[in-house]
Amino acid sequence: MKETIIQLLDDAVATLKQRGELPADANPAIKVDPARDKAHGDYATNLALVLAKPAGLKPRELADKLVAALPASDAVRQVEIAGPGFINFFAATDAIAGVVSAILDAGDTFGRSLKGAGEKVQVEFVSANPTGPLHVGHGRGAAIGDCLSRLLEATGFDVTSEFYYNDAGAQIDNLMRSVKARVHGFTPEDAEWPEDGYRGDYIADVATAYLAGETVTADDREVTAAADPEDEAAIRAFAVAYLRREQDLDLKAFEVEFDVYFLESSLYAEGRVEETVEQLIANGHTYEADGALWLRTTAFGDDKDRVMRKSDGSYTYFVPDVAYHHNKWQRGFTRVIDEQGADHHSTVTRVRAGLQALEVGIPQGWPDYVLHQMVLVTRSGVEVKLSKRAGSYVTLRDLIDEVGRDATRYFLAARRADSQLTFDIDLARSQTNDNPVYYIQYAHARVCSVVRKAERDGQAFDHATAMANLERLDAEQEKALMNRLARYPDTVERAAEAREPHQIAQYLIDLASDFHTCYNAQKVMVDDAGLRNARLALGLAARQVISNGLALLGVSAPEEM
RNA sequence: GCGCCUAUAGCUCAACCGGAUAGAGCAACGGCCUUCUAAGCCGUAGGUUGCAGGUUCGAGUCCUGCUGGGCGCGCCA
Numbered sequence: 001m002k003e004t005i006i007q008l009l010d011d012a013v014a015t016l017k018q019r020g021e022l023p024a025d026a027n028p029a030i031k032v033d034p035a036r037d038k039a040h041g042d043y044a045t046n047l048a049l050v051l052a053k054p055a056g057l058k059p060r061e062l063a064d065k066l067v068a069a070l071p072a073s074d075a076v077r078q079v080e081i082a083g084p085g086f087i088n089f090f091a092a093t094d095a096i097a098g099v100v101s102a103i104l105d106a107g108d109t110f111g112r113s114l115k116g117a118g119e120k121v122q123v124e125f126v127s128a129n130p131t132g133p134l135h136v137g138h139g140r141g142a143a144i145g146d147c148l149s150r151l152l153e154a155t156g157f158d159v160t161s162e163f164y165y166n167d168a169g170a171q172i173d174n175l176m177r178s179v180k181a182r183v184h185g186f187t188p189e190d191a192e193w194p195e196d197g198y199r200g201d202y203i204a205d206v207a208t209a210y211l212a213g214e215t216v217t218a219d220d221r222e223v224t225a226a227a228d229p230e231d232e233a234a235i236r237a238f239a240v241a242y243l244r245r246e247q248d249l250d251l252k253a254f255e256v257e258f259d260v261y262f263l264e265s266s267l268y269a270e271g272r273v274e275e276t277v278e279q280l281i282a283n284g285h286t287y288e289a290d291g292a293l294w295l296r297t298t299a300f301g302d303d304k305d306r307v308m309r310k311s312d313g314s315y316t317y318f319v320p321d322v323a324y325h326h327n328k329w330q331r332g333f334t335r336v337i338d339e340q341g342a343d344h345h346s347t348v349t350r351v352r353a354g355l356q357a358l359e360v361g362i363p364q365g366w367p368d369y370v371l372h373q374m375v376l377v378t379r380s381g382v383e384v385k386l387s388k389r390a391g392s393y394v395t396l397r398d399l400i401d402e403v404g405r406d407a408t409r410y411f412l413a414a415r416r417a418d419s420q421l422t423f424d425i426d427l428a429r430s431q432t433n434d435n436p437v438y439y440i441q442y443a444h445a446r447v448c449s450v451v452r453k454a455e456r457d458g459q460a461f462d463h464a465t466a467m468a469n470l471e472r473l474d475a476e477q478e479k480a481l482m483n484r485l486a487r488y489p490d491t492v493e494r495a496a497e498a499r500e501p502h503q504i505a506q507y508l509i510d511l512a513s514d515f516h517t518c519y520n521a522q523k524v525m526v527d528d529a530g531l532r533n534a535r536l537a538l539g540l541a542a543r544q545v546i547s548n549g550l551a552l553l554g555v556s557a558p559e560e561m
Numbered sequence: 562g563c564g565c566c567u568a569u570a571g572c573u574c575a576a577c578c579g580g581a582u583a584g585a586g587c588a589a590c591g592g593c594c595u596u597c598u599a600a601g602c603c604g605u606a607g608g609u610u611g612c613a614g615g616u617u618c619g620a621g622u623c624c625u626g627c628u629g630g631g632c633g634c635g636c637c638a
Contacts, residue, residue, distance in 0.1 A: 033577070033580090034577085035581095036576090036580095036581080036582095036583095036584090040581075046579095046580060049580075049618075052618075053618085058618095059618070082581075083581040084580080084618065084619070085618090086580075086581065129638070169637090169638070170637065170638080171637080171638065290636080291636085292636055293636095294636095303563075303634085304634090306636095307635085307636045308636095309636085311636060314636090316635090316636065316638090317637075317638045318638095321638095341632090342565075342566065342632055342633085343632055343633065344633085344638080345565055345566080345632075345633065346564085346565085346632095346633055346634065347638090349564095349565095371565085371632095373566070373632075374631065374632070414574085415573090415575095416574090416575090418566060418567070419566090419567070419574080420566090420630085420631060420632095422573075424573075427573080427587085430600095435586095435600080438600050439586080439601090442600050443601095445598075445600090446597085446598060446601085449597070449598055450597050450598090452597095453597050457597095490577075491577080494577060494578090497578090498577095502574095503577080506575055506576090506585090509575090509585070509586075510585075513585075513586090516601055516602065517601095517602070517603090519597085519598095519601075520593090520599095520601065520603080521602080523596070523597065525596085525597050560598085561600065
């Protein structure tokens, strides 16, 4: 319908150009938006406002000319000029209802597009180091990153999801010392406990498993504990594998899967870190000072230069970061989105600067970043800070166990990444209309229930009858619902383009609301078979779109509640 | 001090790359189940979009300054 109106306007503009009433070089991107207010019809355009200046006319005068030049169309019932010069379109009912058959034909492909044209995109997210269970912040990253992956996949990109982790640095050394202390029977209260050691109970679990000689599998590697209390390399390898497996279980409980797990150590093993350093030196962007090797990142927009090689000879994390991103580029990812906590935002300029300094043709501003703000968890209005196992933070698993996967995913993805998020455990747990997850799922279950009743009553949905009666869906509530359904493909595209999963969550609330309104206003199971089937078709279309949208969020669509 | 993010109804949040009278949900108040799931619907009330300027036909949205909040400012990651 929207495309039809754009076409009509396009013709009208061409006509006015021929007549010389519009300058020939006026080529506006014609924007047609769904009307906000139903008094404004179904769709509206600001075209006359945009073109008024180049045309040298008052907006309303130009709107008059545009409307007069519109080709006739069965799809449009009425056209009005309103306000400062908006052109409002009232669509014919059957033109609006066309979306219902389109949805039923497309099924779970409705809303998908080929816009990405198979371009390779990588989404990197979570990327937690294997030093403990995932926390709520990782959960937010997982919800956003996973939904982004699904959105990009749905819009025709070739998506790779990737999890990067540091398996060898100073933090891992700390992990090893912590586990070793536990292996020797020390607790965080003892004087022997390592400084800044990881104090959570899970460290004791790792130590126990290590001493028991357990075997763990993670990232396609198998590690068997040596059980030797003094073998630091063995403790390190086992602890990393153990905690990676723990995180995999967290992710599995959250239904998030990654295509690739990328180890920082592989960058060293394959010589990529050395290569990167040599390249940067060769390009003349480095200098020695205070016994360290520096990169002149200020030449690429950073506010200060950065150390690459410390005076002790080891590299800062920044160097493998650059090497890693160079590797992404070499793998053919013309688009990369890094989803991270905003507490890491200082790496953005730094990594981009390092990549520019490599001078290998990577565009400025590559890669993209989606940074999410902090998550605050509350229960009974009070901040929750600790978990039993992790000690110092709320784990993702705690949340999933307590409020369920669907609600956790929804709440963590439903808000703009930019906004600080308060995760209200009481609200997420509530099985009432306070809870948007249930509100949306309930709409889906309600349609299923009606369909079941239709079948029970021997009045199962008849597609042909429904299609022949779609124009009878002319109640205000039905038209509002159909217009909402028609917006779904645009919503998916916009959400993907803006990298904003929360738009899907928001859309689904609006859709569910329109559906519930309709459901209460118009009884589906009426005697009139034509009307009944048309309404069933509308319900099925709504169910389909709810299901498609929830799938993008990774939230289930139950048939009964 | 500098950088990034942010400020919208009592609360939690939207507002479609600048559009018409800023919208939902919760909380408050009043209605709706002998009819398909009341986990629902309808209605009432609730706002100087932090403050002050600017840009323009038009600003919650863009620009500048100020104020409050969050995060960051390591030869940590």
